[in-house]
Amino acid sequence: MASSVLRTEKLCKSFSNGGTQQHVIKNLNLDITEGDLTVIMGSSGSGKSTLLYALSGMDKPTLGKVYFGDTQIHDYSNDQLAQFRRGNCGFVFQSVYLLDDQTVLDNVLTGALIVQKNTPKLVNKAKELLKKVGLHEEDWKKYPNQLSGGEAQRVGIVRAIINDPKILFADEPTGALNSASSRDVLDIFTEIHKNGQSIVMVTHDLKTALRGTRVLYLRDGGVVGDYRMPPYGDDDGQERRAGLTAFLEKMGW
């Protein structure tokens, strides 16, 4: 049985809004299993992104505990969390968040060099990964504003996996892309996952969710549904689609 890579105990996250507390995540207990592509779904405002950021150490929980393997990260300081993130987590965002003043290759290396020493091996790895996601030498010296949305997101993915993170977090990675670009990006995620990468992905897109191995459904700050996707069969994904659709309908999606 696969081991737990990330676990929460009574996780709470609330925000102060005009003097009133808004409780976004409420006493959430969760286990993320190693090797899974866990998809988090839910309606707008259900706390998907907030949960993702709390799980990944991007943000500190208000209450409760977060265990990354055996390491408690919920009481880390901001700088400790940053150091934790750099070695353990990769991030892909809907808005990509590339550094505007750096080239494609430099964007990837900026993420890598905070963890690793600059060696030809590292640079070659970055270039190989870029090639793998369809960005070739002529693209490496481009700046973000010279890239299409899909190209930019592919750079974002390479930047996220360059340090071989234990978990890759993705917050609606296809949310701003057209369907063709979305498909390309999802193919990359699937490919990465096949290579054993644990992924936690937030989405509200069915096609994206279909790539997962497990789907969690959030409502009012709590997990109200947890669906294990069946493995791929010979039915061109019909069973997976039907199962997920039924689950989501049950959840009121």
Added chain:
Amino acid sequence: MNILRLSLFKLKSHKKEAAAIVFLTMITALMLAVFMANISKANKAYYDSFAQAGSKDTCVMIFKDKYRDEYKNLLETEFGITDITETEAVNADSLDYINNSGEERTYTSVFVNEKAERKIEDFVKADKLSDEEIEKLEHPIWLPMFFSISEGYEPGDTLTACKNGREYPFTIAGFYKTGLYNDSGYGYKMVISDNDYELFKLVFSGGYDGECAALFFDSEGTAYTDEAYIEKCESISGEGVNAYYYRDSVRFEKVNSLQFINMFMYFLAFFSGITMLSAVLMIMHRITNDIEDQMQQIGVLEALGYRSREISLSYVYEYVITAGIGAVLGVAGAFLVSPLMNTGIQKMIGRPVTVKTEGGMILLSGLIVVALVTVFALIKAAKVKKYPPVVAFRKGIRTHHFGRNILPLEKSKGNINVTLAMKSFFGDIRAAVGTAVCIIAAGTAILFCVTTADFFKDGINGLISMCSYDIVTDVELLNGIDPYSVSEEIAEMPGVRKTLVKYQPKYLSVNDSQWPGYTVVYDDYNDAENINLIDGRFPEHDNEVMTTVARKKYDGVDIGDSIVIKGNGTETKFIVTGMTSSLMNNGMMLYMTTEGYRRVCPDARPNIISVYLKDGVTQEQFEESLNEKYGTSAKDSMNASSSDGTLEERIRAAADEKLALLTSQYGVTNIDYAVVIDGQVITGNSRHFIIKDLSSFMSLAEQSMNGVATVSKYGSVGAMIVLSAVVAVILGLIASSNVKRQRRKLGIMKGMGYTSKDLMKQIAIKIMPVTIVSVIIASFAAKYIYSAFWLMAFGTVGELNIPLTILADVILVAFCYVVTYISAGKIKAISVTELMTE
């Protein structure tokens, strides 16, 4: 009105930045206001005091025995001056006094009686004793206002003149308003009774002392110059008039007294220029950043129908309001400081400041600050015009990068934070120009202040080292005493390191120059210990002289040139062999060999023994041991009380006192006496009187330089602190502005795992190239300004302390790093998600 509301809203959201700009503009307005309100005050105080006293603007005094009526006539015939007041005065050069508190003071004094004073001026009395009290005074003295304003004397205080060891106590009857002779360099005119005047005519004779014919007249607007006048006098008499001639004028006294005040004022103006420049550059930097940050908001406003001019004005109003608050605070500060400035100026010039507060000038300085901010803010805010709504919605071209990739990371080596900081620096190098200008300006002033504070850290020692004059105690011998044998005896005394036999220094005229030179004479300049050769070599032969950089500046005399030095009836040509600089006599010194000096003054005889004391031996200790050795010196004898002891002892003491008076004042070299009382013969002679007077260069220097040294030391430290605060504010603004401008980028990097400390380091390292280059430029600028300042202010060469400057450079760079690092600390308070989703 809406625009103004928008500005106020922006102001509210930029409280810290606004506070920093308020600070900069407040400091600017304060310093500018103090400069503008006070620069003319001291000058006006001079003319007011001359007008109130009814004083002429010029005076020449010539020893009476050398004076000729033709000298007076020359003023009329050659220079068209008809209104001339002729009277007598006794000149007493560097006269020692003991004040009410028992402290020793030295004032060059010009004594006149009341009748003469009423001829010279209106004798307008100020603070004084009552007429009844004055009536009862045995030795009343009226002092110029300097003694009341600057020295704190009061009517009724005693002031005791000491000459040749004899004390002449006076009681201050009051103070009077005077024009001329109210200055430390030219002396103080003191009004004494007829009896005391007659006595002083006898007491003060010889050397630089003696009764003079004094001519007072107005030379302003005429062709009169001292140089031309002396030349005419000498042409009709054939004598070296300069040797027994004294002059004073409103111009000379102003130059002497206002030098330090003007220097201080121009420093204030310079510093206010630096803070103004910093404030303007910061405001321009802020407006640029604000426009870029608020591009979409600008687009929205334009879409709503606001004209770009109105939007520009919202930025301008924001900074005009900020600068206005700073200017108001600065102006208020200047009004508060004004009475203190008046007191300070009065104390420095020793004359009452009649203009209380230059309100108009203070307000004008505030307006200048606001006007400058408005102009530069308008220029920068006009940038809004470049962004029509569509462009603004797209955030202009801020995020578009097409340029060359500087420092590509694949080729980088070393620390990633340093590499990213350098990438960021080179990518935004234009923004560094403003920072560089601010750091260069403030850094130059800071390094100047560091060197100045260091120079004055040990009080006057720094100034002494720049006098090019040995630190000696001069023992003046009575006439007829062999200086060489006494010199050998003194050299053997404990506490004495060495002795040299010297000539009495003199002021000698130099042809084609209005600046007479003060002579320094050595047999061999290898014996000199505090004369700093700047260029060339010391004089070795009788036709060689060493001059100063001040003379080079004013007279153009350089090494290899010839100058003609005038003595008493002689004119002798010398070749300039070397160059030094000196703080004494406005830097106008003449360094000659003994043989050279004898060519100019063939009748001079050596009568001074310069005593070099061992380290740790004080002047008092030396005087004590000197008195032990030459116990019955003229000085001791004249001070000795004759009321104690046996009859014979009292008779001997009284006789010694008379002998001392005769030997010291009348040049009598040998006296024998015999007194018969009740058949007992008491005999004695004057052969044991050797020493006429003692003077310590260090004591004189302390009295004249201590005030300047203290003010300079603390002023430099104060300026250094204010300027460091200015640098800190500038860098703080830049750092916080960088954080704000790069929130998104910083958030992304935090997301990647860069810690707040990594990012703070990057922001701090980013300013290092510009800081290091600016500090190096500032060092060279400070070296140039420091040297120019010393030459202009004191006629001497000031050298930057290189090791200290390097240390200060390193500290300044480290200070800039730390301040920027700390100021960037607001990154810590912002969560990564908050930064990223801004």
